[in-house]
Amino acid sequence: MAKLNINSTVRMNSGYEIPLLGYGVYQTPMDVAEEVTAHAVKCGYRHADSAAAYRNEAPTAAGLLKAQVPRSELFFTSKVPPKAINYDAAKAVVDESLRLTGLDYIDLYLLHAPYGGRENRLGAWKALVEAVEAGKVRSIGVSNYGVHHLDELEEWIKQTEEKEGKGKGGVLSVNQVELHPWLARDHIAEWCKKRAVILENFVILPKSVTPARIEENSDIYDFELSEGDMQVLKTEVYEPCAWDPTTSRD
Ligand SMILES: NC(=O)c1ccc[n+]([C@@H]2O[C@H](COP(=O)([O-])OP(=O)(O)OC[C@H]3O[C@@H](n4cnc5c(N)ncnc54)[C@H](OP(=O)(O)O)[C@@H]3O)[C@@H](O)[C@H]2O)c1
Numbered sequence: 001m002a003k004l005n006i007n008s009t010v011r012m013n014s015g016y017e018i019p020l021l022g023y024g025v026y027q028t029p030m031d032v033a034e035e036v037t038a039h040a041v042k043c044g045y046r047h048a049d050s051a052a053a054y055r056n057e058a059p060t061a062a063g064l065l066k067a068q069v070p071r072s073e074l075f076f077t078s079k080v081p082p083k084a085i086n087y088d089a090a091k092a093v094v095d096e097s098l099r100l101t102g103l104d105y106i107d108l109y110l111l112h113a114p115y116g117g118r119e120n121r122l123g124a125w126k127a128l129v130e131a132v133e134a135g136k137v138r139s140i141g142v143s144n145y146g147v148h149h150l151d152e153l154e155e156w157i158k159q160t161e162e163k164e165g166k167g168k169g170g171v172l173s174v175n176q177v178e179l180h181p182w183l184a185r186d187h188i189a190e191w192c193k194k195r196a197v198i199l200e201n202f203v204i205l206p207k208s209v210t211p212a213r214i215e216e217n218s219d220i221y222d223f224e225l226s227e228g229d230m231q232v233l234k235t236e237v238y239e240p241c242a243w244d245p246t247t248s249r250d
Contacts, residue, residue, distance in 0.1 A: 037063025087123030129170035141174030
């Protein structure tokens with residue numbers, strides 16, 4: 001495999017590229033988000049991971065755009081909040097993200113969590129599919145989806161395509177979940193790998209509001225892990241640091 005660097009990208013099922021390094025802004029206060037995101041862009045990040053629930057979409061997008069890097073090289077993600085997982089609310093949230101950020105399109109829009117029950121989950125997904133058709137969003141995906149949620153969505157996409165034609169059910173590009181040696185989530189990883197769905201945090205999203213750490217977190221391309229190192233990192237434990245909607249059953 002070619003060596004990775006800060007400009008490395010990976011192609012999503014949508015056909016668009018996603019930068020492998022992203023800048024996370026969960027818990028980044030609104031009043032500093034523009035400045036720290038602009039600093040991240042100066043350090044070479046081209047991708048910011050925001051969400052409507054983070055309440056910092058506007059300053060994060062402003063920070064991305066500040067350094068006059070061409071828009072085509074930048075990548076902005078947002079997410080439909082857990083409380084808005086239904087068709088009408090998801091549609092409104094996408095429009096609100098466009099209004100707040102002033103962007104012509106959003107690179108990636110995710111459903112933040114598999115909440116709201118089957119009908120609402122699939123309704124929210126349909127709203128994202130329509131946002132792609134309308135040119136408001138380029139790629140779509142989900143976040144915190146367990147295998148049973150992914151199976152449900154895959155089945156709906158298949159049935160919708162059978163009824164309405166190819167592509168009408170939308171293209172699943174990403175599942176974003178907490179992932180690290182204490183939470184390897186092998187079943188989710190395998191499901192995604194089989195279908196070439198990008199599993200973010202293999203696309204990594206370090207968050208920091210501290211300039212020196214923002215720099216340090218981008219300077220990660222000077223070492224490689226051996227197969228032996230990888231074996232040591234297999235802990236076989238299941239220890240989420242954050243919430244865990246992947247197991248929800250509603
Ligand atoms: N979809 C979801 O449900 C979900 C859930 C969680 C996270 N995410 C995404 O993933 C991103 C990362 O997750 P996260 O924000 O929870 O946590 P994180 O990036 O794992 O950790 C952030 C914390 O680590 C500190 N830190 C960062 N770099 C450091 C360094 N080099 N040395 C020491 N400490 C350092 C930061 O402090 P300072 O900021 O004070 O420097 C902050 O307290 C989020 O911002 C978000 O985009 C998504």
